[in-house]
Amino acid sequence: MANSSADMSVREPITHVIFDMDGLLLDTEKFYTEVQELILARFNKTFDWSLKAKMMGKKALEAAHVFVEETGISGSLSAEKFLEEREETLQKLFPTAELMPGVSHLVKHLHENAIPMCVATGTLRHHFELKTQRHGEIFSMMHHVVVGDDPEVKKGKPSPDIFLAAAKRFKGGPLDPRKVLVFEDAPSGVAAAKNAGMYVVMVPDPRLDSSFHEAADEVLSSLSDFNPSNWGLPPFKDVSS
Ligand SMILES: O=P(O)(O)OC[C@H](O)CO
Numbered sequence: 001m002a003n004s005s006a007d008m009s010v011r012e013p014i015t016h017v018i019f020d021m022d023g024l025l026l027d028t029e030k031f032y033t034e035v036q037e038l039i040l041a042r043f044n045k046t047f048d049w050s051l052k053a054k055m056m057g058k059k060a061l062e063a064a065h066v067f068v069e070e071t072g073i074s075g076s077l078s079a080e081k082f083l084e085e086r087e088e089t090l091q092k093l094f095p096t097a098e099l100m101p102g103v104s105h106l107v108k109h110l111h112e113n114a115i116p117m118c119v120a121t122g123t124l125r126h127h128f129e130l131k132t133q134r135h136g137e138i139f140s141m142m143h144h145v146v147v148g149d150d151p152e153v154k155k156g157k158p159s160p161d162i163f164l165a166a167a168k169r170f171k172g173g174p175l176d177p178r179k180v181l182v183f184e185d186a187p188s189g190v191a192a193a194k195n196a197g198m199y200v201v202m203v204p205d206p207r208l209d210s211s212f213h214e215a216a217d218e219v220l221s222s223l224s225d226f227n228p229s230n231w232g233l234p235p236f237k238d239v240s241s
């Protein structure tokens with residue numbers, strides 16, 4: 001289904017929206033890339049997008065295990081030690097996080113039209129607080145936020161746990177997953193949304209291999225290109241659609 005919206009004639013309109021955060025609402029994936037490149041350089045290795053694709057969207061410890069094992073450095077650096085080493089730099093970078101293009105317009109539009117929204121992010125709660133500290137207005141429009149260290153999220157993406165927990169916490173939840181639209185940037189996140197039975201719009205980094213697009217119901221270069229009407233959501237007033 002990738003590259004085209006799911007067929008409106010065979011499904012009901014979307015009533016609820018779940019946003020991923022890192023790399024989707026916030027331009028924060030670059031911070032992880034930066035620190036991971038620095039750590040690998042110490043081992044004379046380079047960080048690339050095939051490794052990035054396997055890590056992004058996952059819970060911190062799960063991604064850390066992928067990092068040390070895939071790069072063959074687990075004998076010298078444990079997953080736990082890797083997390084410890086990158087923490088100080090990440091804590092300095094996170095408060096500088098910027099919104100991704102199109103986020104403000106879309107979130108405000110859905111809020112004005114009373115479409116319930118939430119965030120489902122693999123990130124840890126204390127990192128969520130640092131990343132969002134300059135973006136209170138946008139995040140206050142979310143009905144709730146589910147983070148990676150939430151007790152109900154037993155397994156990270158691609159497990160459906162986080163999206164099922166997120167859908168359950170809306171007023172009237174749990175919801176029919178076929179009425180929920182997820183926005184994601186990561187292959188693990190797209191898989192998690194599909195495993196939860198939901199529709200998913202993928203907004204991937206252009207450096208991600210296009211084979212990862214296939215699992216998504218729609219693929220966009222930017223959230224600015226999203227057309228709510230394609231999903232039965234209220235149309236933008238400033239666009240004829
Ligand atoms: O993409 P998110 O928001 O689920 O975050 C996951 C990690 O924190 C970063 O890949």
Ligand SMILES: [Mg+2]
Pocket residue numbers: 020021022023024056057184185186189
């Ligand atoms: Mg993400």
